Amino acid sequence: MLPYKRPAILMSLAVLFSSLTACANIPTAKNLEQSLAADPRLQNNPAIFAETQEGEAQAGQNQPTLQLPADFPKDIPLYPNAELQEVTPTSGSENKVSTRWLSFDPSNLITSFYRNQFQTNNWQVLQQPPDEAGGAFEARRNNLLVKVSIQPQSVTNSTANQPQTATTLLIEYTPNTTTTQPNPTTSPSETTDNPPQPGDPQFIGPIPQTNLATQSENTVEGQTTTTATSTSQEFSDLNKAPQELRQYIQDLTGLGVFSINSQTNKSNSNVPTNQFEPAKTITRREYARWLVATNNAMYASNPAKQIRLAAETTQPAFSDVSKTDPDFPEIQGLAEAGLIPSSLSGDSTTVLFRPDAPLTREQLILWKVPLDTRQALPSANLDAVKQTWGFQDVGKIDPKALRAVLADFQNGEQSNIRRVFGYTTLFQPKKPVTRAEAAAALWYFGTQGEGISAVEALKVKTPQN
Incomplete structure (x- = not known):
């Protein structure tokens, strides 16, 4: 059927064009011819069509592109894709x-x-x-x-x-700026002269390190007692500490946990108070003092997790730490809480605390891990510790410390050993601990996802009155 229709169609078109040509002078034909003719503007100026296309293409390019803020820190890594x-x-x-x-x-x-x-x-x-x-x-x-x-x-x-x-x-x-954004209700001088202070919503921390001693008043049964709570100070020798441990020291300094040392350590009265001495070996009494002070500062709003200090009327657990010892409340408090071995915890052979002896690595972990887990430590043996940590010298670890070392491995990235000593296949359990290493261990309390760091404690710390 289709082949027969083609001649008819061609014949119709021929008749149409012939009619238009023959009747060119008729007004109706002229109108039809003009409607089918090309746009004269395109004939006289062909660039119009090109400009139209370019304008449409540029319309999408002129859309505003999203850019990072001008103060976006260059230190923040950006994923390339x-x-x-x-x-x-x-x-x-x-x-x-x-x-x-x-x-x-x-x-x-x-x-x-x-x-x-x-x-x-x-x-x-x-x-x-x-x-x-x-x-x-x-x-x-x-x-x-x-x-x-x-x-x-x-x-x-x-x-x-x-x-x-x-x-x-x-x-x-959080942009690292030294001034706050202007408030419509305040003058510019108030904005620049009064930066956020501890306790303000905009304060991030660390707390500015000054040499001002703060005091708090406690009312007990109608009696008011004044107690020194913190003497935040700026240590001048932090450059001597390992780079990866310096921030831990600075954060804990903001909490005021080291200020007690400069006030009570009379044996080192000749040492300037602005010297932290990060490479110096820490004694057992110093670490006991820091441990209690840091734990109670971290959980200042949670009395259930604080360590109670022993009263002067308490019978000493160690024969070499008398009631008159300046660190008796902390050392005795740790013993009564069962956080350090003593006769109170069933270890009848531990009658001496040796407060001025160097703190060893295994003792650092043995005292700290129970405050991280807040539960009974797991059973452990040499094989279990060797399979997890892979320590070559696992046989040198005291049996009392094996459970704490194993529990510390289970804490993953928040492990004290990883944070303090980094990657190592030698634990060296009897090696003395430096003051910088002790600070790194105390920087975080708790387990993964359920703990608190010194940075977080600084954010919630309220200013003392």
């Missing part, structure tokens, strides 16, 4: 900025990237995901706090209209 989606200030009084990113890479690659970046660039990791599936990192470097949240999700591909794996990154940071 992520695209910035949104920049918003965090609501509330905290001076934080939040940036949202999107990447089509799997979350395990991004988690591994940030784990490596924080570890190799001297970041202080406060929190990190337990596995590579995703989670939140919280890290600190040079007073810059940053939180990176990695969340896998599924998006729809606009071209193929099919679900596609993607990962959302949320990077929140």
Whole structure:
């Protein structure tokens, strides 16, 4: 059927064009011819069509592109295959900025990237995901706090209209500024002259290290007693401490846990109070004092987790620490709490505390780990410790300390041994501990996900009256 229709169609077109040509002078024909003619503007100026196309192309290019804030810290690592989606200030009084990113890479690659970046660039990791599936990192470097949240999700591909794996990154940071944002109700002089103080919502920490002694008044049965609570000071010899341990010392100094040492350690009265002496071996009495002071400062708002100091009327647990010893309340308090071996805990052979003897590595762990786990330590033997830690000198560890060493391994990234000594296959249990190493051990109390660091304690610490 179709072959027979083609001649008819061609014949009709020929008749139409012939009619238009023959009737060119008829007004109706002229109108029809003009309607079918090309646009004269295009004939006279062909560039119009090209300009139209360029304008349409440039319309999309002139759309404003999202950029990072001008004060975005260069220290924060950025995942190379992520695209910035949104920049918003965090609501509330905290001076934080939040940036949202999107990447089509799997979350395990991004988690591994940030784990490596924080570890190799001297970041202080406060929190990190337990596995590579995703989670939140919280890290600190040079007073810059940053939180990176990695969340896998599924998006729809606009071209193929099919679900596609993607990962959302949320990077929140606190700009490291010395002045606060102007408040409409305050004058500029008030803004610059009065930076955030401890207790203010915008205060991040560490607490400014000054030589001012603060005092608190305690009322007990109508009697008012004044007790020195902290003498935060700036140590002038922190440059002698290992680089990876300096921040631990600074944070604990902000809590005031070292100030007691400068007040009560009369044997070292010739040592300037602004000297921390990070490489010096710490004694057992000093560590007992720091341990109690730091624990109680960390849990200042939770009396159930504080260590009670012994009263002067208490019968001494050790024959070489009398009631008149300046550190008797702390040492006796640890013994009565069962945190250090003594006759009170059933160890009848431990009658001496040896307060001025050097603290060893195994004693550091034995005293500290029970305050991390807050529960009975697991059963342990030499084989279990060797299989977990891989220590070549596991046979030199005191049997009393084996359980604490094994429990410390189970604490993962918050392990005291990892934080203080780094990676090692030799524990050297009898080796003396330095003051800097002791500070690193006391910087965090608790287990992974359920603990508190000195940084967090500084944020919630209220100013003394």
